[in-house]
Amino acid sequence: MYSVASAKQLSLGDEINYITASLHHELNMIIMSRLPLGLKNPKAFHEGLASFAVLYSAFEAALDSHIRLASTPVRTRAILEHIYIPALHRSSVFEHDLAQYRPSSPEKPAEEGPEQEKVTPPEEPREETAGLSKGTPARAYVLEYIRRATTERPHVLLAYCHCLYMALFAGGQHIKAAIARSAARKLALAPHQTVPEKEVAAAPGIGLFSFDGRSTKEELELRQRLRDGLRQAEELLTPRERGEVLAESCEVFKLTRRLVDELDVLCGTNPTVLAATTQYTESKASNATLPPPQPAxxxxxxxxxxxxxxxxxxxxxxxxxxxxxxxxxxxxxxxxxxxxxxxxxxxx
Structure with missing residues (x-):
């Protein structure tokens, strides 16, 4: 255990990173082990998009509501305004990517004549996601949990913003690179063909880790803006509220893990992969001993x-x-x- 005195020398963001380190490492390992499976199976990939869309959309809707409602207490709004950065919001990106999904057959359809190729069915965005599992137990649980938690304790939205947005800049960039490589291979008409970057950037999933065409430098500035906002917001928290934000940060990772575990069931993840992951995470958990947090x-x-x-x-x-x-x-x-x-x- 570490002393309260040493913990107080850490910023809220650093302390969140410390107390969630083991949960973060375990979840990251599981997601990265599942990503290659999802990239090979469009249905599984879009099930994953649908699950994470629930997570981001739920807390972003709550944040937007507290910012806009006139009934929100002045101090609460002041806390949340520091981390309210619309450029980071991902809900519309998820909607765009999910709207592109159309259930596909594993077999290549027979070639049609020139006249038949010109005939396309009418666009029905609401029905294009019919192949996805919408009302799953885990997604319903996450929606209800976030709605209840952020209604009772709006300040815990600091935990969601820090954990889920910072993830886009960290491990999310590795996921983005993997999706881009997979998209380039699928779009190429011949081996070693160079696919235009614009076409790769339009592939579902890549937009989650890009921010309206911003350059790398601008994205780093956006991340710094989030960090600065969190530092300013934590100055307005009471000790009890700070403790609740720290506790909620662990729940963010547990909610994400619940969604990922459900994806294994929905997508039929290979039992060998599941067994290997379980064995690895259990061994890590039994041997995990975190050092006390260190001040700057x-x-x-x-x-x-x-x-x-x-x-x-x-x-x-x-x-x-x-x-x-x-x-x-x-x-x-x-x-x-x-x-x-x-x-x-x-x-x-």
Missing amino acids: RTSLVGISRRWLGRSFEPAVKGVVICLALFVAYSFYESSRPAFEGRHRGDGV
């Missing part, structure tokens, strides 16, 4: 750990030791004439 370091070693990573820390320590020895030697060399002169004077 201001030393050279601390700076190196943040910017260069832990693998560089021994090298930096070596450099520090060498510098110390060099300074000591330089001092000795500069002082040696005085010492030698004094010694000769004493001898006379």
Whole structure:
């Protein structure tokens, strides 16, 4: 256990990251192990989109409601306005991607004549998702849970914004790259053909990790804006509210895990994959011992750990030791004439 004094030196975002580290690692490992399976199966991939659409749409709707309602307490609105960044909202992106889904047959349809190729069925966006499982138990549970939690304790929306939006900038970029590679292979008409970037960017799922055509630099600025907003919002929280935000951050990962576990059932994930994942996560959970959270370091070693990573820390320590020895030697060399002169004077 760590002391309250050391915990208070952490920002709210850093403390959320600390207390959810094991849940985050486990969930990330499960999602990345399922992603290749989903990329091979359009139905499974879009079931995944539908599940995550519920998660993001539910908390974004609650956030939007509290911001717009006149009955929202002034202090609550002030807290939420700091993390209300419409450019981050994903609900409309999910709607766009799910609207593109059409259940497909595993067999390639027979070629039709020129006249038949021109005939296309009328667009019916509401029915294009008919192949998806809409009212699943996990999705219904997540919707109701978020509605109830954010109605009773609106400030816990800080946990949802931090966990789910920051995920888009972190592991989400690896998912985006995997989806892009898969889309490029499917769109290519011949091996090694270069597919226009615009076509790849339009593939379902990629838009979730892009922000209205912003450049990488602009996306980093958007992420920093979220971090700054969370820091400003936490200053308005009472100790009890801060504790509730921290507790809710764990629930965010548990809700996501519930959705992912249900996808294994809906999509018929291979039992071998399930067994391997279960064995791995159980072994990690039994051996997990988190170190106490550390406040921000201001030393050279601390700076190196943040910017260069832990693998560089021994090298930096070596450099520090060498510098110390060099300074000591330089001092000795500069002082040696005085010492030698004094010694000769004493001898006379």
